[in-house]
Amino acid sequence: MPASRSSRAATAAPAPPELLERQRFLGLTQEDLKLLAGLRKVVAEHATEIVERFYDHLLQFEPVRHLVADPGTVVRLKQVQHGYLLSLTDGRVDAAYMENRLRIGRVHERIGLQPQWYLGAYGVFMDALCPLIMERHRRNRARGVQACLALEKLMNLDAQIVLDAYFQTRQQRAVERSEQLAAVGELAASIAHEVRNPLAGMKGALEMLGRHLSADPSRAEVVDEIMAQIVRLEHLVRDLLTYARPRPLSRQPVELHHLLDRVLRMVQEEGTGVAIQVDRDYHLDAARLMADPQQLEQVFLNLVQNAIQAMEAGGGLAVTTRREGETVTIAFADTGRGIAPADMRRIFQPFYTTRHRGSGLGLAIVRKILEVHGGSIEMDSEMGRGTTARVILPAGEADE
Numbered sequence: 001m002p003a004s005r006s007s008r009a010a011t012a013a014p015a016p017p018e019l020l021e022r023q024r025f026l027g028l029t030q031e032d033l034k035l036l037a038g039l040r041k042v043v044a045e046h047a048t049e050i051v052e053r054f055y056d057h058l059l060q061f062e063p064v065r066h067l068v069a070d071p072g073t074v075v076r077l078k079q080v081q082h083g084y085l086l087s088l089t090d091g092r093v094d095a096a097y098m099e100n101r102l103r104i105g106r107v108h109e110r111i112g113l114q115p116q117w118y119l120g121a122y123g124v125f126m127d128a129l130c131p132l133i134m135e136r137h138r139r140n141r142a143r144g145v146q147a148c149l150a151l152e153k154l155m156n157l158d159a160q161i162v163l164d165a166y167f168q169t170r171q172q173r174a175v176e177r178s179e180q181l182a183a184v185g186e187l188a189a190s191i192a193h194e195v196r197n198p199l200a201g202m203k204g205a206l207e208m209l210g211r212h213l214s215a216d217p218s219r220a221e222v223v224d225e226i227m228a229q230i231v232r233l234e235h236l237v238r239d240l241l242t243y244a245r246p247r248p249l250s251r252q253p254v255e256l257h258h259l260l261d262r263v264l265r266m267v268q269e270e271g272t273g274v275a276i277q278v279d280r281d282y283h284l285d286a287a288r289l290m291a292d293p294q295q296l297e298q299v300f301l302n303l304v305q306n307a308i309q310a311m312e313a314g315g316g317l318a319v320t321t322r323r324e325g326e327t328v329t330i331a332f333a334d335t336g337r338g339i340a341p342a343d344m345r346r347i348f349q350p351f352y353t354t355r356h357r358g359s360g361l362g363l364a365i366v367r368k369i370l371e372v373h374g375g376s377i378e379m380d381s382e383m384g385r386g387t388t389a390r391v392i393l394p395a396g397e398a399d400e
Contacts, residue, residue, distance in 0.1 A: 105165025
């Protein structure tokens with residue numbers, strides 16, 4: 001969504017050549033800027049009303065609402081939006097203007113506001129401002145139309161610059177993250193290899209010791225706890241190696257529903273201590289895939305375990321399959337505690353976890369496996385209502 005916090009100096013720096021070129025391309029003239037400057041009074045009179053209407057509209061949409069859930073954030077952003085509306089009537093486009101719009105794009109990328117939402121905001125503001133502009137020029141409708149076109153040109157320029165900053169920032173973060181993860185992955189794999197053999201030796205020694213101490217329950221309990229911690233470390237080592245150096249993909253025919261049933265049966269046999277009602281809604285046209293069954297099993301097992309862990313007091317898990325064109329979607333919808341909006345933006349980051357125990361690699365591994373398959377994962381969640389994970393894979397027949 002557009003925003004502005006700039007306070008321009010009396011002597012503004014000239015517009016960069018790139019900005020002047022964009023102005024020429026859009027046909028944004030000094031006459032246009034002069035027309036917009038003449039609207040300062042009418043915009044100032046109605047800015048508060050427009051911002052209120054804008055946020056009433058904005059908060060109807062969940063993907064945006066969770067970003068501004070805090071009332072203090074809403075108050076602050078309303079003030080920022082008020083300043084943005086007034087900035088449209090500054091009557092000049094210069095270096096300070098460009099820096100302000102670049103900052104908007106960087107902030108939007110940082111908070112996770114996707115382009116469709118703030119691009120739509122320009123349209124909402126246009127709808128609110130144009131009637132006011134036409135009323136201001138009711139005795140000269142041609143001039144009113146010219147002023148509306150000037151506003152449209154300026155907002156198009158805003159959108160160009162904001163999008164540039166958004167995607168440049170995203171690309172820069174992606175490069176930095178890729179470099180960091182590559183380094184961490186190599187280090188993790190090296191450490192995991194070094195740790196795995198000593199763990200196996202410790203486990204074997206404890207098993208022998210446990211047999212000798214079985215007659216003393218207090219000592220056996222200590223051994224059991226140490227063994228449990230070793231098993232936990234073994235799982236961490238396994239996850240590190242899987243993430244850092246995944247196995248090569250081995251595609252073969254997969255009966256999707258048989259695989260899902262096996263995963264659900266495995267989890268149920270492990271026992272969770274809580275009552276979970278599993279509902280299956282399988283569609284026959286989504287039953288067959290060409291995929292790596294072991295890696296796909298790992299994906300499904302991780303997602304089912306996450307869902308069950310989110311339902312400490314019991315609940316329901318709905319597993320649905322659908323074929324949509326050239327893709328198959330497998331959805332896991334639980335009725336658990338949900339994921340906080342602040343956590344949703346980080347759940348696929350390696351080593352990030354909200355649980356007391358866990359490597360924080362589960363969803364990172366899931367996404368990596370699916371990307372190798374040419375697929376993806378989407379997550380929706382609402383606090384107190386539950387989470388839905390959607391696995392999307394290319395459709396393929398097992399007899400291809």
